[in-house]
């Protein structure tokens with residue numbers, strides 16, 4: 512669905528091995544001084560300016576390219592988004608969330624539960640992929656409050672996860688007895704240097720699409736990510752800031768979709784060859800298109816089905832196939848019927 516993910520700060524302190532933080536910092540800091548707090552952290556004032564520009568059908572995701580509560584103003588941002596009538600999703604490690612924050616956040620989530628699309632708590636895993644996480648009494652208190660919230664069963668899509676295929680929690684949290692499924696990562700369309708991952712077995716390979724592509728999850732390219740300086744990037748794969756489609760603080764939301772960067776991307780994606788200029792051409796979430804025999808664009812599954820039907824039509828039309836069908840119907844089937852008829856005596 513149309514979504515704007517909010518990146519509340521640059522330089523996530525959790526440093527998960529499956530996350531291209533180095534690539535993000537490198538690209539962002541080329542244009543933004545890392546010592547400048549105004550561009551390192553999204554201010555509450557700028558957050559409100561962004562929210563006020565968005566159409567109401569856009570979901571606000573507290574996720575982005577950093578732990579949202581690594582910015583101490585995140586609780587007030589959540590309150591503002593909900594008070595403004597938006598649907599919201601929250602993805603958090605609970606890092607930076609104080610006990611007082613947790614009480615407010617949980618009250619807000621319960622009060623607005625019809626507009627909470629997703630609540631996902633990302634926990635540290637047994638293989639140590641969340642490098643920056645340290646256990647603390649306050650973190651555990653906060654986590655316990657969210658475990659209690661889940662037992663109340665008031666938020667529909669509420670899950671816990673790790674970023675690790677084992678699905679096992681960090682050893683220091685085993686007493687919490689939270690059951691989770693395994694998880695499979697990806698290289699974020701080739702943005703991540705996979706040498707940094709602790710458990711590579713759980714990572715899908717980077718595809719290389721030589722065909723035309725579209726986005727399977729967001730066909731209108733409208734699940735975007737905003738950075739603290741207002742720049743909006745294509746999607747959550749774009750940690751290298753390859754496709755900055757505009758700036759929401761200086762322009763309108765609609766401008767993002769008619770920008771030069773967006774048009775370039777669409778044009779590259781509709782060209783049936785690989786290109787390094789488009790992230791989508793290396794993305795696990797892309798749908799590859801080919802032209803069917805009747806000159807229509809077909810997605811992967813449609814293309815396979817169309818090819819099958821095409822060959823089936825040709826087989827049905829072949830004289831040998833038709834002769835075989837006639838032989839079966841007019842000669843072999845009657846013979847089988849005669850051969851299978853048992854004499855009356857035997858039948859008794």
Ligand code: SF4
Pocket residue numbers: 523524525526527529530531532575576577578604
């Ligand atoms: S996966 Fe999330 S918590 Fe981990 S480093 Fe990336 S943004 Fe931070």
Ligand code: SF4
Pocket residue numbers: 700725726727728729732745746747748790791794795796797798
């Ligand atoms: S990079 Fe992947 S997720 Fe992002 S718009 Fe392209 S296909 Fe979709």
